[in-house]
């Protein structure tokens with residue numbers, strides 16, 4: 001059975017992995033910190049790691065992108081998109097007013113994952129503007145901390161699954177600023193994965209590093225894709241971390257690396273003096289409501 005490293009039980013990552021695997025059994029290896037999720041596959045303790053890379057509201061998860069680029073060299077084997085449904089959870093009896101109604105202005109602190117808090121900022125500013133905000137390793141860890149600290153006026157932004165697991169109340173459901181809130185996940189591992197579902201498309205992720213002080217670098221790199229009519233679905237600049245103002249271009253192309261066009265585009269980019277590192281060429285699955 002495949003061993004899959006991921007954040008704790010009850011996280012969005014956990015819900016998303018269950019969706020991806022469907023009826024296919026897997027052994028989940030849960031870690032509190034994303035760093036350990038990466039290390040697990042890197043050290044051979046797991047076959048795959050689940051990595052959230054982008055969110056509709058908060059954008060790129062830069063910490064995770066940087067782990068992919070700088071800390072490990074593990075290929076991406078598939079990508080999928082899954083809804084990030086966040087809720088305000090806690091012990092409702094702590095937040096009742098004299099009329100026995102929930103009053104979120106009584107909340108002292110709201111905890112969650114640093115990517116989940118910005119997804120719910122309008123809700124927090126409207127209903128609990130006084131609450132201190134604290135980031136922890138995952139949405140499920142926030143729920144666990146709230147459960148272990150009764151009577152302190154703490155609440156968590158987390159999944160329905162985390163509320164169930166930790167015996168907390170769903171005080172407000174679906175509190176993200178937009179309903180269309182999705183997270184893009186990638187599964188990284190050394191072996192390709194076969195899943196019993198049809199891919200929506202194939203994508204190749206590549207990291208292009210231009211030489212220093214290369215005028216027009218981005219324009220020339222993009223033109224190698226453009227004139228071949230290769231469709232890019234994402235492009236980001238990430239710091240090389242070597243010198244301020246030096247960047248890698250992280251690029252997603254909607255094409256397989258096995259096509260004739262893509263290797264030719266890479267050869268053209270290399271001929272410009274840029275380094276090209278393929279991070280993976282993999283199937284993508286889009287979530288559909290059942």
Ligand SMILES: O=C(O)C(=O)C[C@]1(C(=O)O)C=C[C@@H](O)C=C1
Nearest residue numbers: 011012013052084113115138139
């Ligand atoms: O904390 C969780 O529940 C996670 O699975 C992590 C994570 C992320 O890292 O982006 C995943 C999706 C959510 O949008 C918020 C947090």
